[in-house]
Amino acid sequence: MKKLINDPKAVVDESLEGFGMAHPDLVSVHPDPLFVARAGGAVPGKVGLVSGGGSGHEPLHAGYVGLGMLDAAVPGAVFTSPTPDAIVPATQAADGGAGVVHIVKNYTGDVLNFETAGELCAAEGIDVRTVLVNDDVAVEDSLYTAGRRGVAGTVLVEKIAGAAAERGDSIDAVEAIATRVAANVRSMGLALAPCTVPHAGRPSFELAGDEIEIGIGIHGEPGRQRVGLEPADALTEALLSPIAEDLGVGEGEQVLLFVNGMGGTPLAELYIVYRRAAQLLAERGVAVRRSLVGNYITSLDMQGCSVTVLRLDDELLELWDAPVHTPALRWGA
Amino acid sequence: MKKLINDPKAVVDESLEGFGMAHPDLVSVHPDPLFVARAGGAVPGKVGLVSGGGSGHEPLHAGYVGLGMLDAAVPGAVFTSPTPDAIVPATQAADGGAGVVHIVKNYTGDVLNFETAGELCAAEGIDVRTVLVNDDVAVEDSLYTAGRRGVAGTVLVEKIAGAAAERGDSIDAVEAIATRVAANVRSMGLALAPCTVPHAGRPSFELAGDEIEIGIGIHGEPGRQRVGLEPADALTEALLSPIAEDLGVGEGEQVLLFVNGMGGTPLAELYIVYRRAAQLLAERGVAVRRSLVGNYITSLDMQGCSVTVLRLDDELLELWDAPVHTPALRWGA
């Protein structure tokens, strides 16, 4: 394992220390228990937005703390959801008196830890709502499974719900917007090469030279299917078709198209995927109104990408365009 | 070789096609000869800024076309400088009547091709100036060598000169600012793992499991020195010390600190490097006033990073903070 790290056990702490040093105007990093909050503290009267989860997906979530997005982020150990003892103070730091929305990716660990933390916060009088993100169409959603995973759609939920909170929406309204985004977003990913978790010291799965994993998650867990390498256009179609089918998006509708890198894939390749995905949507009569291309929710050094489509309406579009100023996403401010 | 591509020979074209589709409000992509210009065309009366070079360094340069930065970018084949037949029309597209500054990374190929193009443009009556960027302290600078390479400092030259052009500076002034940035910026990089050029189909050099290349360039060329893997703090010092020495930056001075990813290295690791680099500068009494951390000038899927320090003065700081709105760098707009 070759990584720019000092000690596998100190990766998250040291990285966030550097993150705090690089963005002192935007965030403050609380070391123990570890969480990241806006530099200015909670905004009085504003609904607070908190997200968190295992580390290794940078810039998610800490990179999205700031104006128009999150109020606090709770990074766990690499690929391991954070614990209530960190989620609770992060929620307190985000609480401006108007309640706090927890944006939680649908993984058993995240759900259980945020659930416990939510109960503890409620006991202290904070109105905590939880919005689950479960946009991964690679995973079967049924009563008898853990349900779909939350993946790249999370970034869009955080941005749009953050804009709603920033414009002064009530907690009911912010919860409703976040839920609406979550309901209208679908994603699917693939991996060309696995990631290496620092404390494991070797790749999270093995792939032969000509194999790829389709339906990969963001934790180095194997995908649903292992197939031979194909041209980018074919792979893009393998990702986009199930998304479009599941979302039921069609003729005349407007979407945001998000092509996300897993951390080890060059930007140029993401644009090759974007190109085909946009073409396929155009063939379906779907208008791409907004785009996002880059490494926004990664899986350490994994090579691969995910495609995400969000069905837009006028309000979601307006909230997407609203100013945002965080270390990893910034416009209009 | 596993990449999200269709055909190694079509990588640059298809990627830029997708790039153009994703950012139609900012750029227009001219296919043959290939160059990228601002969507709105040249700004009348404004000094034009053009850069270019081999592809494979995305988002450089096309990602920096837009308000407050470049007017046009000329991408060559992967790691191969573009040719005059593309540089000339790009320069024409960038010419608002006040002349055009070519920002050229110091590589024989880039220098020669821009030189030829510059002569052709001058023959057509465009006032073309050339500013060379040669910030890589890993390379010996002497009369009897090709001189230092241009690496990550290029991003800073493009941003700051772009702001000067945008505020209406004359071509003399823009040239002077660009030259001042180039004179005050130093960089050095390392690679943990090589990149794979699409048409070569395999890694550009071989590294054993515990070896790294110090003083690496951005073209997959081997570095000056191959050493054993060390902790990130030690490696950061190996990069920062020569930079600080060469730049002669010390007590009481102000700098911008830029930690750049080579394409395959996770953001979290870059912040670990940033942390140590900032500590080392602080130990030297140098104040880090601005930071940039991320994949801004890459080398395909290379794993590694570079550290860049720019000595700031009040004007450079103001120009750095000025609004920029490009696909890859955006603030204040």
Add this chain to the structure above:
Amino acid sequence: MMTDLDTAWAERWLRESARVIALHREELIELDRAIGDGDHGENMDRGFGAIVAQLDEEAPASVGAALKMAAMMLMSKVGGAAGPLYGTAFLRAATSVGEAEALNGTEVAAMLAAARDGIVARGRAELGDKTMVDAWSPAVDAAGRAGDGEAALGAAADAAEAGAEATKPLVARKGRASYLGQRSAGHLDPGAVSTSLILRAAVTAAMSEIGAGGAGGGR
């Protein structure tokens, strides 16, 4: 060689658990790598390491206090799915034990049942979903059929090991392994294996006083 299932035993149980978890850290990572995200061994080792550190600092006052302390550490240090699940298990176990100074067979069975019920209440997994429940449930049943405390612990550990082994052919329906669908078959569930290690540690702790104090500490 049997000892009372008293406070000292509870402390030995936790220390022995830490020891065997540390010993099997790689194996648990490997199991989780196959059908999950490869952190189970790391997470559990971190959690039990914290428990040992806490034990070194302050001896627990009772069986219940020891289990409650463990619950808090697991809840706050392990993270992931296993953290809240094991945390709840130990918390419910502590409540079930109450003020008891030493446990008899019935109390052991009740404690294990409370732990299992806590896991099910939190995780909503059923028998056969390929989770730690597949080790806990047979353990609870076996303990209920056994005699004294030691026998109950032994039966529970045996049953947990068999239950963990039996997760191999199953297709996961809960937790991260469920994303794999059919591909999850053919692998042991890491949480079921860690459960069997922890329940076996309870037996080892009951077999001997060795392991109390610093000696058995896993770290």
Add this chain to the structure above:
Amino acid sequence: MMTDLDTAWAERWLRESARVIALHREELIELDRAIGDGDHGENMDRGFGAIVAQLDEEAPASVGAALKMAAMMLMSKVGGAAGPLYGTAFLRAATSVGEAEALNGTEVAAMLAAARDGIVARGRAELGDKTMVDAWSPAVDAAGRAGDGEAALGAAADAAEAGAEATKPLVARKGRASYLGQRSAGHLDPGAVSTSLILRAAVTAAMSEIGAGGAGGGR
């Protein structure tokens, strides 16, 4: 078997160059990978491929016209350092050849000298800097000492090959390989090798009329 160094020869030279460059594409990539950025074979192959495509479209009117067309293609299609350098070389060669219908020994030597001088003017490399100049310069010297056109070409090709071979121990002082410092020693310079291939192609083209028209086209 010798033929006149006329327009047909010039066309055969370019086609034969394209063929051997395509044949040695991998080798040139490999040489450049060792001390550069691994694109020299790809770049040259792209450039000469474009030359062949242009020849297929329109037969050149004269030796000079053929060389000038090649110069334009190399300048606009090759890129990197080699593109402008070879482009300038062929442009200067075309100018040197002028309106000549067929070249004699003196004209061949003058043409090669003009090409070399163009490369030096653009690239400012000296003999021993481990660049293509190390193949061109001895070639020019050898051609000047030879007799007729064919002899001049043969002597040039031999000398270029020796010159390319002699770059191996050198430490690069120009071009991308110079960044390697001492580590550049022990490898052939890719541009010197491609130069020797192109000059040998001129001899092959002079030895036979085979290779004119479509047959010898490299692609």
